[in-house]
Amino acid sequence: RTPPQVRERERAEQALRHSEEYFRSLIENASDVITVLEEDGTVRYQSPAIERLLGYAPQRLAGTHAFAGAHPDDRQALLQVFQELRQTPGAVRSVTYRNRHAHDGWRVLECTATNLLHAPAVAGIVVNSRDVTERAGAQEALRESEIRFRTVAESLGEGLLITDLDDVILYANPRMEEIYGYRPDELVGRVGLDVLIPPEDVAPFRERMARRAGGVAERYEMRSLRKDGTTGWVEVHGTPFRNAGGEVVGTLGAITDITERRRVDEQLAYDALHDALTGLANRALFLNRLEHALERIRRGRGIPFAVLFLDVDRFKLVNDSLGHGTGDELLREVGARLAQSLRPGDTVSRFGGDEFTVMLEGVGTPVEATQVADRLLQALAVPFSLGGREVFASASIGIALCDSGDVNPEELLRNADAALGRAKTRGKGRHEVFDRQMHAAAMRRLQIETDLRRALLDGELRLEYQPVVRLETGRIVGFEALVRWQHPQHGTILPADFIPVAEETGLIGEVGRWVLDESSRVLAGWHAAAPRDPPLTLAVNVSARQFLQPDLLQQVECSLRRHGVAPECVRLEITESVLIDKADAAIETLRALRGLGVQLHLDDFGTGYSSLAYLERFPIDAVKIDRSFVHGMESEPRRARFVAAIAAFAGSLGVGVVAEGVESPAQPRVLRELGCQYAQGYLFSRPLCADDAERLLARDPAWVYA
Structure with missing residues (x-):
């Protein structure tokens, strides 16, 4: 028999062998x-x-x-x-x-x-x-990918921001510090809503976040909040940020600082709606607000209002005796006093020249309106201190009341102007309220209509020609045709006095046809007598009502063909009022005229509220800067900047620039430096009859102003 000790040892050795085999099997099969x-x-x-x-x-x-x-x-x-x-x-x-x-x-x-x-x-x-x-x-590829991403992101010229769905910032590139003032490490981990957006803009931004979470990419402009507490403007291109499975997990935002661009745009928009001299609303803005007030009344949501038409008495005397600079200063002071004397919600505008208009909403009775007019007259009665001189000035005011939407802005202003005319005839320095009894002015207009019909039959209309000079050479390149009425009793009548009547009565068609035909005849004669290279050009004014006539294109084409004048030698001058009422019809007419070959010039540029937009939308070849901006610009930096802005904007669109009202020797050089190509004004010549203009051409003067 095997002793127990031996059997125990054998069992232990067998267990050890089994254990070793087990673990060896595990190791060898792992x-x-x-x-x-x-x-x-x-x-x-x-x-x-x-x-x-x-x-x-x-x-x-x-x-x-x-x-x-x-x-x-x-x-x-x-x-x-x-x-x-x-x-x-x-x-x-x-x-x-x-x-x-x-x-x-x-x-x-x-x-x-x-x-x-x-x-x-x-x-x-x-x-x-x-x-x-x-x-x-894979890890190395990921590291390389991250390096490439950071290299690209940190070299971008725009800010880059990655956030999660709760707007927690996960990444910010260095450009963000230039835009917001925060270093990237100061932004990571913080909530963008808390640090980069003005509190009042948070709610609308949350709506954008919700759209982004839904997979919508957007490009938009919004205000920014800088580290120092100041605000600016940024353009954001927000794109949903997705994981490998395509699930939206955050936002990738490309951010561009547009603060300066917004400032320039806002300044241009402001300048387009405000008078450059006084800073008040200009004619276009006033008409716009007037139309809105009438529209509210038509819809039953408006209130009665009054329109005041104010004219500075004897302003021409101030200009002639003390100079245009003092005259401009007076207009600025008048505008300031008017604004200070009115309620914040009232509108006061410089309508043109020495004319101002006021709209008083909620003033519906003659008593209320005359109380305001008295207050304005009292404010202007205090002497003005202009250039060390004490100057007294007064004004006349015409008042028209409106409680119905049945009238239009032009009619209201015409009524106020009629009341102004009565105030002036009754001694100036006073006010009058328009009433239906003012027939004198209406009768005079009726007489003008009658006389104008006779004038067309008797040949009393004539043309004068003012040269247009190329600033680069100082030489004449063309003329502007200016219509005059030589009345047998009243002498020379200027277009401002009879063209409005012609438009109201429908006579503008006949007047316009005569001007086109006569100017084409004269230009053809000049071309035949003294050919030039390039040929001499002629600018013809087309009124708003004439422009809207359906046969205008036919009129132009017939006149040019009859006298053998090349279309490219003719410039048709229109004002922006032509483009305001029926823009779609206007653009069709303009394109048809361009198709004929004539050039189109926008007159009085800068005095309306939408001129900048017109240059892009309508086929305009050149703009004519209104004399109000040219006058005094060599000593008025703001006017010069405005002219420069117009010239730059026009130049960027390939549109030429003509400056009107050039009177001082310093102006041509300044205009040329600001980007204007052409100019006209009394410095070169007053309007001339055809014979005098032809003699001027024969002399071929060259105006050089260093």
Whole structure:
């Protein structure tokens, strides 16, 4: 019999063998590689998985150094980790390095080593290794992608912001500091709504965030809040930011600072709606507000109002005796006093020249209106201090009341103007309220109509010609034809006195045909008598009512053909009022005229509220800057800037610029430097009859002003 002690030992040895076989089976079938190293790093045992991992047979590696196949660049770091590991019993270290594959370059291994030198059962260092080549490649690609992204993002000329769906900032490029004043590290982790947007704009921005979360990309302008508390404007192109699965996880915002552009746009818009001299509303803005007030009454939501038409008495005397500079200063002071004497909601405008208009909403009776008029007259009765001189001025005021939407702005102004005429005839420095008994003015207009019909039959109309000079050479390149009425009793009558009547009565068609035909005849004669290269041009004014006549194109074509005038030698001058009422019809007529070959000029440019838009929308060849901007501009920087802005804007669209009202020798040089190509005015010549104009052409003067 076997003694019990022997049987016990045999059972223990058998259990040990089973345990060793079990663990060996685990090691040899594990996907990870198991290596047991001696203290000096020599391989004592290598699991079979090494052949799958690196292509080496396990027995081939036994007795070799564990790091023999390591990449040269990684070996030093490996040795340092190994040294630290074997000096500390029980220590565990992890390291990632590259190891040569037996047949195919390098593999990236992730190893975890445990120091079991002190454990009698092992007495070695156990290393667990796995292949992480693909993961390392992906990580490297990700790092390179991040580097490329940052390189591009940090070199952009615009700000770049990445936020999550809660508007927490995940990334900001350096350009953001220039726009908002925050360094990128000051922004990351903060909520954009809290630091970059004025509080009053947060609510609408939340709506944009909701749209972005729904996958909508947008481009928009919004206010910005800088670190120092100031606000500006930015243009944002917001794009939904998606993860690999296509799910929206945030926003990518490309941000451009447009503060200066907005300032310039707002200034241009303001200048287009306001008088350059006084800063008050201009004619166009006043008419616009007047029309809105009438529209509110038509819809039953308006209130009665009064229109005051004010004219500075004896203003011409101030201009002639003290100079235009003093006259301008007086107009500025008059405008300021009027504004100070009115309620904040009232509208006061410089309507043109020395005329001002006022709209008083809620003032519906003669008593109320005359009380305001008295207050204005009292304000203007206080002497003005102009250039060290004490100047007394007064004004006359015409008042028209409105409580019905049946009238239009022009009729209201005409009524107020009629009342103004009565105030002037009754001694000036007073006010009058329009009433239906004012027949005198109407009778006079009727007489003008009668006389004008006779004038067309008797040949009393004539043309005068004012030269247009090319500023670069100082030589005449053309003329503007100006119609005059030589009345047998009243002498010369200017267009302002009879063209409105002609438009109202329908006579404008006959007047316009005569002007076109006569100007074409004279131009043809000049071309025949003294040919020029390039040919002499002639500008003809077309009134608003004439422009809207259906046979205008036929009129122009017939006149040019009858006299053999090339269309490109003719410029038709229109005012923006032509374009306001029926824009669609106007653009068709303009295109037809351009198709004929004539050039189109926009007269009195800068005095209306939409001139800048007209240059882009309508086929205009040149603009004529109104004399109100040219006058005094050499000493008024604001006017010069306005002229420069018009010239620059027109130039960017390929539109020419003609300056009117040139009177001082300094103006041609300034206008040329500001970008104007042509000019006309009394400095060169007053309007001349055809014979005098022909003699002027024969002299071929060249005006040179250094």
